[in-house]
Each structure stands twice: as C-alpha cells, then as structure tokens.
Amino acid sequence: MKKVIGFLVFLAAAPIAHAADMEAGKTKAAAVCAACHGATGVSVSDAIPNLAAQRPGYLEAQLKALKDGTRKNQIMNAIASQLSAEDMANVAAFFAAQPGAVTGAKSAMSPNLAKTGVTFPEGYKETFTKYYTVNFPATKQVRYYYANKTAVAAAKAGKPLPDGSVLLAEAYSAQVDAGKNPVTGADGYYSADKLLFYTAMAREAGWGKDIPEMLRNSDWNYAVFTLDKKHRPGVNQAECLACHKPLDNVSYTFTLKQLAEAK
Ligand code: HEC
Numbered sequence: 001m002k003k004v005i006g007f008l009v010f011l012a013a014a015p016i017a018h019a020a021d022m023e024a025g026k027t028k029a030a031a032v033c034a035a036c037h038g039a040t041g042v043s044v045s046d047a048i049p050n051l052a053a054q055r056p057g058y059l060e061a062q063l064k065a066l067k068d069g070t071r072k073n074q075i076m077n078a079i080a081s082q083l084s085a086e087d088m089a090n091v092a093a094f095f096a097a098q099p100g101a102v103t104g105a106k107s108a109m110s111p112n113l114a115k116t117g118v119t120f121p122e123g124y125k126e127t128f129t130k131y132y133t134v135n136f137p138a139t140k141q142v143r144y145y146y147a148n149k150t151a152v153a154a155a156k157a158g159k160p161l162p163d164g165s166v167l168l169a170e171a172y173s174a175q176v177d178a179g180k181n182p183v184t185g186a187d188g189y190y191s192a193d194k195l196l197f198y199t200a201m202a203r204e205a206g207w208g209k210d211i212p213e214m215l216r217n218s219d220w221n222y223a224v225f226t227l228d229k230k231h232r233p234g235v236n237q238a239e240c241l242a243c244h245k246p247l248d249n250v251s252y253t254f255t256l257k258q259l260a261e262a263k
Pocket residue numbers: 028029032033034035036037047048049050051059060062063072073075076079083091092238239240242
C-alpha cells in the first residue's frame with residue numbers, strides 16, 4: 001500500500017510535459033495580444049516588438065520573466081501576470097510559427113480599441129476640480145489633473161468612481177533655463193510653458209463590452225486629445241488599458257488618493 005501511495009504522489013508532483021496547443025495560442029493571441037503585437041505577431045507600432053518567427057523558448061522565457069517581474073515593463077507585466085504557464089507555452093508556439101515580417105510591415109490597430117467613448121469635456125476649467133500636479137523629468141513636462149463633480153464626490157465618499165466620472169490631464173512642456181533644465185516654481189513643480197495635449201479617462205455603462213477581458217477596465221475608456229480638442233489619431237487604447245488594469249481595486253486610477261483629498 002505504501003508503495004502505491006508513493007507512486008501516486010510521484011504522479012501528482014511530476015511536471016506534465018505536453019505539447020503546446022497551437023489553436024488555444026491562436027485564440028488567446030487574437031483576443032488579447034493582437035491589440036499590440038498584431039494577430040500574426042507583426043506589431044502595430046514601432047514601440048512594440050514583433051513576435052512572429054521568434055524562437056518559442058525565447059518568447060516563453062520572456063513571458064515568465066515579465067510575469068515574475070524580473071523583466072520590467074508596466075504594460076507587459078500587467079498582461080503576463082494574467083497568463084498561466086500553459087497559456088505562455090501556447091501563445092509562444094503560435095507566434096513562433098508565424099512567418100516573419102517583411103521590412104516595414106505593420107498590423108492594423110484593433111478597431112474595438114481604436115474607438116473610444118470619451119469626448120472632450122468642454123468647459124472643464126469652470127466645472128472640474130484641479131486636484132493634482134506631477135513633474136515628468138524624462139520628458140520635461142508638467143501635468144495638471146482635473147476631475148468632474150461625479151468623480152470628486154465618489155472619491156471623497158470613499159466609493160468606487162461611478163459611471164459619469166471624467167478625469168482629464170493637461171500636459172505642458174516645462175519652461176527651461178539656459179542649460180535646458182526645467183525651471184521649478186515656488187510650489188516645487190515645473191513652471192508650465194506650452195500646453196501640448198490632453199489625456200482623459202471616463203466611464204459610462206457598456207463602454208467596456210467590446211474590450212477583451214484581459215485588457216478591460218470595467219467600463220472605463222481612454223483618450224488623448226490634441227490642442228484643438230480632437231482625438232489624437234493612432235492612439236492605441238490597449239496600452240492605456242493594460243497599464244491601468246492592475247489598479248482595479250482603486251477604480252483603475254493612479255491618483256484616487258489625491259482625488260479624495262482634493263480641496
Ligand atoms: C497593450 C499592448 C500589449 C499587449 C496587449 C500585449 N503586449 Fe506584449 N509587449 C508590449 C510591449 C510594449 C512590449 C515591449 C516591452 C519592453 O519594452 O520590455 C511587449 C513585449 C512582449 C514580449 C517580449 C518580446 C521580446 O522581443 O523580448 C513578449 C514575448 C510579449 N510581449 C508577448 C505578448 C503576448 C503573448 C501577449 C498576449 C497575451 C501580449 N504580449 C500582449 C505590448 C503589449
């Protein structure tokens with residue numbers, strides 16, 4: 001009897017080496033990875049690597065490192081943390097089997113992620129609360145964060161931000177001195193020079209329904225606006241969603257605490 005139990009324990013503990021499931025890999029890739037890497041591993045932008053024809057062992061090793069955090073990238077850390085070991089083997093096998101990209105080839109952006117429900121909040125300067133400022137040393141920018149009444153009221157009540165919430169950030173270039181270093185004002189923040197663009201996030205019922213589960217931020221949508229308040233072309237909402245996704249317990253918002261403390 002002892003021997004039998006020993007054998008069963010061995011069976012349960014032994015790693016089950018089975019062949020990667022190419023079809024499952026394809027399904028997962030189409031649902032999630034395609035938003036950035038393209039359905040066949042030819043990516044949608046210069047900032048995102050192609051995966052087609054890459055070695056499967058390399059892809060799997062990168063996914064493991066991105067999941068355990070030894071390789072750092074906010075977007076991919078959030079994605080990989082949602083993949084099982086089996087998912088990794090499957091997507092790695094699928095992408096590795098795709099033909100490599102011809103020079104300059106690029107996939108089309110996923111239409112569901114290119115479209116956003118967020119419209120420019122006209123009159124925000126009068127009706128929104130300015131609740132936070134942050135310096136961006138790498139890009140020499142300073143950003144001012146604004147929130148509408150719905151968002152401020154919920155944050156102050158310690159409630160999740162409900163439908164109708166709108167958060168807007170103004171991105172300014174910083175004034176620079178003769179040595180090209182940003183000039184800091186008395187408040188410790190860079191002195192703003194020129195308004196460059198706006199970023200925004202907002203939520204309404206149903207806005208998340210066409211977004212794949214691994215990227216979905218409940219019903220939040222994201223947008224970037226140009227100075228003439230139009231949607232900036234070529235914005236891949238998948239990147240916004242992926243980076244904000246791990247913040248599901250704080251309404252997908254990095255600055256919820258500051259919002260709750262808004263004056
Ligand atoms: C929101 C965009 C986005 C999505 C969705 C996404 N990725 Fe990525 N992926 C990136 C970016 C950006 C990088 C580059 C990371 C870096 O610079 O370290 C990357 C890097 C990788 C790498 C490393 C490639 C290399 O050459 O080292 C692998 C592997 C990878 N992604 C696999 C996947 C898989 C599998 C999925 C789907 C389950 C996926 N990614 C979904 C944006 C995305």
